[in-house]
Amino acid sequence: xxxxxxxxxxxxxxAVHDQxxxxxxxxxxxxxxxxxxxxxxxxxxxxVLLDLMxxxxxxxxxxxxxxxRGDATPVIILTALDQVSDRxxxxxxxxxxxxxxxxxxxxxxxxxxSVARRYAGNPNPLVHLGDLDIDLSARTVQRAGKPxxxxxxxxxxxxxxxxxxxxxxxxxxxEERLYSFDDSIESNTIEVHVSRLRKxxxxxxxxxxxxxxxxxxxA
Numbered sequence: 001x002x003x004x005x006x007x008x009x010x011x012x013x014x015a016v017h018d019q020x021x022x023x024x025x026x027x028x029x030x031x032x033x034x035x036x037x038x039x040x041x042x043x044x045x046x047x048v049l050l051d052l053m054x055x056x057x058x059x060x061x062x063x064x065x066x067x068x069r070g071d072a073t074p075v076i077i078l079t080a081l082d083q084v085s086d087r088x089x090x091x092x093x094x095x096x097x098x099x100x101x102x103x104x105x106x107x108x109x110x111x112x113x114s115v116a117r118r119y120a121g122n123p124n125p126l127v128h129l130g131d132l133d134i135d136l137s138a139r140t141v142q143r144a145g146k147p148x149x150x151x152x153x154x155x156x157x158x159x160x161x162x163x164x165x166x167x168x169x170x171x172x173x174x175e176e177r178l179y180s181f182d183d184s185i186e187s188n189t190i191e192v193h194v195s196r197l198r199k200x201x202x203x204x205x206x207x208x209x210x211x212x213x214x215x216x217x218x219a
Contacts, residue, residue, distance in 0.1 A: 005049045019105045023152075047115065067094035076097040129162075139155055148201060161214070166216065168214070169215065
């Protein structure tokens, strides 16, 4: 997934950012609300991680503003505010989940996966596709009962297809899943990763619509 982290604490922000990248997500990091607004204006994100106390304002009005303009991007609040009233305010403003600092990074990864599956329309983390058994929660794939090792970017790309079965994904959409703004993009990167996935998971796992994009096959 492509995730926007909005957090001004540099120590926590760096830890979360590293965890997201280790989990195979592309992650952009804004330390102010105005930076976050500018980033969201020029990019599309699958999830936002939002602190509530930023140097230039509070996260709740920011969340209400993006919901008011019809932006349904999932949002998980990350905050030190732990009162029940704070949780209620955050959820009523349009948050999908609420985590109180300090939190375990592994739990954050699990919460991100849970929200992503809900938005993909399949809360079950276990997916069966041909001879593939996919566990979206554990981020593992087995082919004919044998584990298949995927790199972080291969997993991120494959996850994009699994979460959008039957949907045609353009090369630009797939690039957004793999890269944050500070990454360089080679012109053939998607083709290379698709080729590697086909070698590992079977040629039919990803179908090509020439000139349009790719979609999940039947493996």
